[in-house]
Amino acid sequence: MMARFYLTTAIDYVNSRPHLGTAYEKVTADVIARYRRLCGFSTHFLMGNDEHSQNVYQRALELGLEPRAYCDQMEQVFRDVWAKLAVSFDDFIRTTEERHRVAVTTLVQRIADAGDLYEGEYEGWYCVSCEAFKPDKDLVDGNCSIHQTRPEWIKEKNHFFRLSKYRDRLLQHYEANPTFLQPDARRNEMLRLLEGGLEDISVSRTGQSWGIPLPSDPSSVVYVWFDALINYIAAVGYGTDDERFRKWWPADLHVVGKDITRFHAVVWPAMLMSAGLALPRRVFGHGWVNWQGQRMSKSLGTSVDPLDAADRLGPDPLRLYLVKEIAYGHDGDFTWERFEERYNADLANNFGNLVNRVAVMAHKYRGGRLAPVPGATPQLADRAADVVRRYQAAMDEYQLHIGMAAAFDLIDATNEFITRSEPWVLARTPDRRAELDQALFEMAEAVRIAAILLWPVMPASCTEILRRMGQVGPISEIRFDRDTAWAGGERQIVKGPPLWPRIEAPGAVAAARGGVTASTGAGDTMTDETEPAAAPRVSFDDFMRIELRVAKVLAAEPIPKSKKLLKVTVDTGSGERTIVAGIARSYTPETLIGRSVVIVANLETAKLMGVESNGMMLAATDPDGRPVLLTLDDPAAAPPGSRVR
RNA sequence: GCCGGUGUAGCUCAGUUGGUUAGAGCACGCGGCUCAUAUCCGCGUUGUCCGGGGUUCAAGUCCCUGCACCGGCACCA
Numbered sequence: 001m002m003a004r005f006y007l008t009t010a011i012d013y014v015n016s017r018p019h020l021g022t023a024y025e026k027v028t029a030d031v032i033a034r035y036r037r038l039c040g041f042s043t044h045f046l047m048g049n050d051e052h053s054q055n056v057y058q059r060a061l062e063l064g065l066e067p068r069a070y071c072d073q074m075e076q077v078f079r080d081v082w083a084k085l086a087v088s089f090d091d092f093i094r095t096t097e098e099r100h101r102v103a104v105t106t107l108v109q110r111i112a113d114a115g116d117l118y119e120g121e122y123e124g125w126y127c128v129s130c131e132a133f134k135p136d137k138d139l140v141d142g143n144c145s146i147h148q149t150r151p152e153w154i155k156e157k158n159h160f161f162r163l164s165k166y167r168d169r170l171l172q173h174y175e176a177n178p179t180f181l182q183p184d185a186r187r188n189e190m191l192r193l194l195e196g197g198l199e200d201i202s203v204s205r206t207g208q209s210w211g212i213p214l215p216s217d218p219s220s221v222v223y224v225w226f227d228a229l230i231n232y233i234a235a236v237g238y239g240t241d242d243e244r245f246r247k248w249w250p251a252d253l254h255v256v257g258k259d260i261t262r263f264h265a266v267v268w269p270a271m272l273m274s275a276g277l278a279l280p281r282r283v284f285g286h287g288w289v290n291w292q293g294q295r296m297s298k299s300l301g302t303s304v305d306p307l308d309a310a311d312r313l314g315p316d317p318l319r320l321y322l323v324k325e326i327a328y329g330h331d332g333d334f335t336w337e338r339f340e341e342r343y344n345a346d347l348a349n350n351f352g353n354l355v356n357r358v359a360v361m362a363h364k365y366r367g368g369r370l371a372p373v374p375g376a377t378p379q380l381a382d383r384a385a386d387v388v389r390r391y392q393a394a395m396d397e398y399q400l401h402i403g404m405a406a407a408f409d410l411i412d413a414t415n416e417f418i419t420r421s422e423p424w425v426l427a428r429t430p431d432r433r434a435e436l437d438q439a440l441f442e443m444a445e446a447v448r449i450a451a452i453l454l455w456p457v458m459p460a461s462c463t464e465i466l467r468r469m470g471q472v473g474p475i476s477e478i479r480f481d482r483d484t485a486w487a488g489g490e491r492q493i494v495k496g497p498p499l500w501p502r503i504e505a506p507g508a509v510a511a512a513r514g515g516v517t518a519s520t521g522a523g524d525t526m527t528d529e530t531e532p533a534a535a536p537r538v539s540f541d542d543f544m545r546i547e548l549r550v551a552k553v554l555a556a557e558p559i560p561k562s563k564k565l566l567k568v569t570v571d572t573g574s575g576e577r578t579i580v581a582g583i584a585r586s587y588t589p590e591t592l593i594g595r596s597v598v599i600v601a602n603l604e605t606a607k608l609m610g611v612e613s614n615g616m617m618l619a620a621t622d623p624d625g626r627p628v629l630l631t632l633d634d635p636a637a638a639p640p641g642s643r644v645r
Numbered sequence: 646g647c648c649g650g651u652g653u654a655g656c657u658c659a660g661u662u663g664g665u666u667a668g669a670g671c672a673c674g675c676g677g678c679u680c681a682u683a684u685c686c687g688c689g690u691u692g693u694c695c696g697g698g699g700u701u702c703a704a705g706u707c708c709c710u711g712c713a714c715c716g717g718c719a720c721c722a
Contacts, residue, residue, distance in 0.1 A: 185650095189649090259717090288716090290716095325657085325658085325670095326658095327658085327659070331650080331651085331716095332658095333657085333658095335657090337656095337657090338656095338657060338671090341657085341670080341671060341672095342657095342670085342671090344671095345670065345671070346670090348682065348684085349682080349684060349685080350684090350685085352682070352684095353681055353682055353684050353685075354681085354684095354685085355681095356680095356681055356682065356684090357680050357681035357682090357684080357685080358680085358681085359681095360680060360681060361680045361681080364680070365680085399661095401659085402659090402661095405659085405669085415684095415685055415686070416685090416686065416687095418680075418681095418685075418686085419677090419678070419685065419686040419687085420686085422678080422680095423680065424678085424679065424680055425678095427680090497682095498681095498682050499682095500682085501682060502682060502683095502684090559720085564720060564721050565720055565721065580720080580721085581721070582720070582721020583721075584721090585721090603722085606722070608720050608721080616721090616722085619721090627721075
């Protein structure tokens with residue numbers, strides 16, 4: 001039986017479209033999946049969407065849609081992005097699917113049967129003003145530290161999972177399986193957490209309909225996190241197809257963001273232990289990709305920008321950047337400057353130029369037909385074998401960036417080899433014919449091997465390079481072990497246009513991207529690029545429910561102990577009111593006084609740092625995340641109270 | 646304030662379980678080649694590995710501590 005490999009990524013919330021950070025996770029997982037397939041594993045690569053979130057429910061309601069319909073639209077948005085990035089998942093699961101419902105119901109029942117689910121009450125001090133339970137540490141003399149009021153002792157019915165029961169077994173598992181959670185920094189974090197002890201966790205929510213009912217208490221739904229994790233077994237037939245489940249479970253690898261490793265490396269294994277199921281073999285917590293130095297934000301439309309590199313240059317250069325330039329497991333950064341630098345250095349100057357010069361020489365000197373000289377000792381073969389070995393060792397341990405570096409070592413070695421062997425000199429010397437034959441063959445052979453190594457990252461480009469290097473037969477028949485070995489045999493080299501033309505002007509891709517956005521308006525739709533077509537518009541009536549008004553700042557003062565908040569008193573035309581605004585990073589109180597601003601006048605009140613805020617000041621967010629206040633073109637013309645629309 | 650992360654060449658970053666003389670790419674300087682997308686190859690310059698203390702035969706790496714910067718939350722709903 002063929003060895004099998006099952007890997008998953010986190011399923012994504014659908015309340016915003018995918019951004020570079022999400023794409024990073026999928027691309028790296030895709031590279032692993034493609035590498036495994038190349039190695040001959042029967043591979044199952046799962047992705048999907050997480051739809052049972054209250055945010056999703058709310059978002060759908062705001063848009064006037066059935067939640068399911070909203071999720072249908074978002075699924076297409078996600079699939080389109082994944083297609084654009086050449087992400088080759090084998091299955092795409094949604095938590096609203098029947099197979100998922102069955103799996104959740106079955107697993108929760110198994111956990112209940114094991115005695116690990118109990119009905120309890122969540123109780124604690126509840127501060128009404130904060131609308132939150134307050135841990136003891138947040139109480140000062142029994143009062144809420146923020147509101148100075150005595151909180152209420154409240155009990156709320158809930159179903160709990162006996163997570164605490166599994167602490168020792170989890171520790172043992174970590175002990176026995178040092179690579180269960182990678183990288184080590186994540187593992188150490190979890191060990192510390194486990195050593196500190198675990199508390200049982202609430203796994204149900206009452207009063208909600210959007211979710212999967214708890215078998216034992218249909219008035220509750222399974223908490224979205226508990227629900228979501230189960231997708232990994234639901235997708236391979238748990239509760240619906242035993243044979244399929246036996247084939248694929250346990251997963252070989254869960255690729256997840258470092259922020260949710262706890263769920264995957266503690267909660268999820270405990271759930272599986274409770275249900276008597278095998279644990280995933282490994283969890284990998286990858287880092288963040290920042291954009292121009294700042295953290296990706298789901299709410300920033302601009303955050304999808306780097307994905308447009310895939311529109312302009314195809315997915316491969318972006319994929320290479322993400323995999324090669326960011327140490328897997330660490331945080332990384334995407335900037336256009338660096339992207340263009342890497343593109344020119346690695347792709348245009350090195351790999352692309354190498355492919356081109358080899359093909360051109362093959363044709364110029366030998367009409368494209370190359371073959372090794374019988375009995376000749378290849379000079380590049382050892383180097384290639386060493387690279388393949390290092391590449392494989394790195395990739396098997398998910399050290400993707402090291403694998404990439406190894407592959408590029410072979411490219412460097414080939415460029416060096418060409419300089420050393422000087423084919424153009426050999427070509428001028430008739431009695432060195434055999435040397436030229438051998439040299440031309442070797443460089444083509446090295447490029448062929450490099451193209452296989454880089455194929456998981458740049459599938460389209462490398463398929464084309466393999467074709468040019470004389471590969472016959474489909475890529476799917478290439479097998480890593482056999483086909484990365486130094487080969488002989490005659491082959492026909494094919495010429496072609498440069499794969500990666502140099503980006504000449506600094507900032508060209510980023511700038512061109514802006515131009516493209518503007519010119520694609522030719523589709524004469526009014527669609528805003530930054531909002532997915534699937535996010536329908538709010539109605540005019542809905543918009544008019546938001547009361548925007550001009551207000552004039554009368555006074556402003558910092559709020560003690562707060563970094564971002566200012567307490568601002570404004571004149572709304574019909575009186576004064578206090579607004580707490582998170583603008584202290586950009587504005588000092590003095591600069592605000594006398595200024596006309598735009599406020600949301602009918603926003604529900606909120607208490608922030610003990611100050612009641614009655615409204616919201618509108619501000620844009622600059623690329624560094626700092627607020628920039630909206631001001632009026634002619635403040636004198638629109639007195640406080642003027643409606644904004 | 647709490648939690649987490651980072652600090653290595655001018656810039657962006659690698660540095661395996663502690664182990665010789667601390668690396669790569671870009672940039673810069675010099676030289677070479679002409680098959681190639683003005684590409685490639687060779688040589689070269691720049692380091693208080695943030696500071697201080699400790700463990701060790703040996704510390705960029707481990708421990709303690711200080712500083713700086715970043716992020717998340719507390720608080721921008």
